[in-house]
Amino acid sequence: MSRRSLHTPAPDAAALRARLDRARGAAAKADTDALLIAPGSDLRYLIGQAGGSFERLTTLVVPAEGAPALVVPKLEAPGYADIPADELGIDILTWVDGDDPYRLVAGRLGKPGRVAVSDFTPALHVLALRGALGAAEQILAGPIVRELRMRKDAAEIDALRKAGAAIDRVHARVGEWLRPGRTEAEVGADIAAAIVEEGHDRADFVIVGSGPNGASPHHDVSERVIERGDVVVVDIGGPIPEGYNSDSTRTYAVGEPRDADVAETFAVLLAAQRAAVAAVRPGVTAESIDAAARDIITDAGFGEYFIHRTGHGIGLDVHEEPYIIKGNDLPLEPGMAFSVEPGIYQAGRWGARIEDIVVVTETGVESFNGRPHELVVLDA
Known part of the structure; x- marks a missing residue:
């Protein structure tokens, strides 16, 4: 059952906080209620760790307004222990087998009109999120996030x-x-x-x-x-x-x-x-x-x-x-x-x-x- 997350030296908390702030602003500018960021390079860019994408949902919810939240299976949560969640203003929302993590995301967002999903989110998560978010339009997050990542600091x-x-x-x-x-x-x-x-x-x-x-x-x-x-x-x-x-x-x-x-x-x-x-x-x-x-x-x-x-x-x-x-x-x-x-x-x-x-x-x-x-x- 073991999973290995991808650990790399991360930018300092101030740099990551600035990236999250820019991500919220980019979502708002794109008339999008939230970004749903799957494990991978976009997640590493925003919180300093890529994590891993499996059959259990892990996603970073970055609303245009309000605090971000990392929705993560409880058994995977130790792999994210190095994230300075308090300094970044990130809420950690864990779930266990038998819970519905997609409803957890929906509860966090209320009734969004439009959400942007990471380009490489597995289809099993994309479709389940679509069901949980009701009438919310889904778009790709890539065009939004790339505006942040193209310009290297x-x-x-x-x-x-x-x-x-x-x-x-x-x-x-x-x-x-x-x-x-x-x-x-x-x-x-x-x-x-x-x-x-x-x-x-x-x-x-x-x-x-x-x-x-x-x-x-x-x-x-x-x-x-x-x-x-x-x-x-x-x-x-x-x-x-x-x-x-x-x-x-x-x-x-x-x-x-x-x-x-x-x-x-x-x-x-x-x-x-x-x-x-x-x-x-x-x-x-x-x-x-x-x-x-x-x-x-x-x-x-x-x-x-x-x-x-x-x-x-x-x-x-x-x-x-x-x-x-x-x-x-x-x-x-x-x-x-x-x-x-x-x-x-x-x-x-x-x-x-x-x-x-x-x-x-x-x-x-x-x-x-x-x-x-x-x-x-x-x-x-």
């Missing part, structure tokens, strides 16, 4: 900077493991261990895409044996103890590349990634950063081989707002952090990607990754 930026430095240390060691005769899976296992050794809680993902596998952006690893002359995409990351994530891609060659077009093609990719990073500053749109990279790749004749957006936001989640993609006219603001990761993927042959995490500053941009962006040619 100084402590969050420091954590992302720390994560970036940690993953840079892993990329600096890739030459220890990436050699002819080894499988992608063997190299990936060494990288995953190093991710933890260099300061992460765990390896969240390890992509080692060698040769033709590099043309699949989300390849993972396989039993393919790495060969001399392969171009290899290495995309790695994970959370540090503070809960914030790294995500960085570099492209390697195991000895001199066997394909004659690698150097010329990679030069195009390098120019595109540099141009996109250089374009980041307050006031420009997210889609303009995508265009800065995509136009260079397209003009060079590789447009059909760039098959994903240029970037994604990052923080407590590896992928979050803002998304750096055509059609997103969101103006960038200081504190917004995201990846810049154009790629060129030639199916059946090879692929390449360069990825940094950057943050918008008051005057421009700061990159959290400092490893060389050029194709890294390893001795083989």
Whole structure:
């Protein structure tokens, strides 16, 4: 019956209280009576702990007016003992098997007209809440909460900077493991261990895409044996103890590349990634950063081989707002952090990607990754 909550160093109570106050204000601005926040990154953002989502309901009720309440099964309550509930003004409402927790939420809210439910709340809870709340309209909380989380504060930026430095240390060691005769899976296992050794809680993902596998952006690893002359995409990351994530891609060659077009093609990719990073500053749109990279790749004749957006936001989640993609006219603001990761993927042959995490500053941009962006040619 044991459950393990996700414990990470939390912001101080004053910072969390300010986040809860902003959440209440955001709910009111969205003409929503309450936010219902399920375990996960939104909960961690607001109270400093993610908890866990199971068949028993746990939810943070954040009303537009009034005190928030954490509705939690009594057997799970000890996992939330570190939350400074008194300082945050949070009431803890426990329930036991046989009680109806959905009615507990409804009793807390009275007769709301509209509630916003966390995007990743399990359907079994969404439907039960719908039944308990009667005529209340349910909407997604994501569009409301993302307005809070997109703009990182100084402590969050420091954590992302720390994560970036940690993953840079892993990329600096890739030459220890990436050699002819080894499988992608063997190299990936060494990288995953190093991710933890260099300061992460765990390896969240390890992509080692060698040769033709590099043309699949989300390849993972396989039993393919790495060969001399392969171009290899290495995309790695994970959370540090503070809960914030790294995500960085570099492209390697195991000895001199066997394909004659690698150097010329990679030069195009390098120019595109540099141009996109250089374009980041307050006031420009997210889609303009995508265009800065995509136009260079397209003009060079590789447009059909760039098959994903240029970037994604990052923080407590590896992928979050803002998304750096055509059609997103969101103006960038200081504190917004995201990846810049154009790629060129030639199916059946090879692929390449360069990825940094950057943050918008008051005057421009700061990159959290400092490893060389050029194709890294390893001795083989």
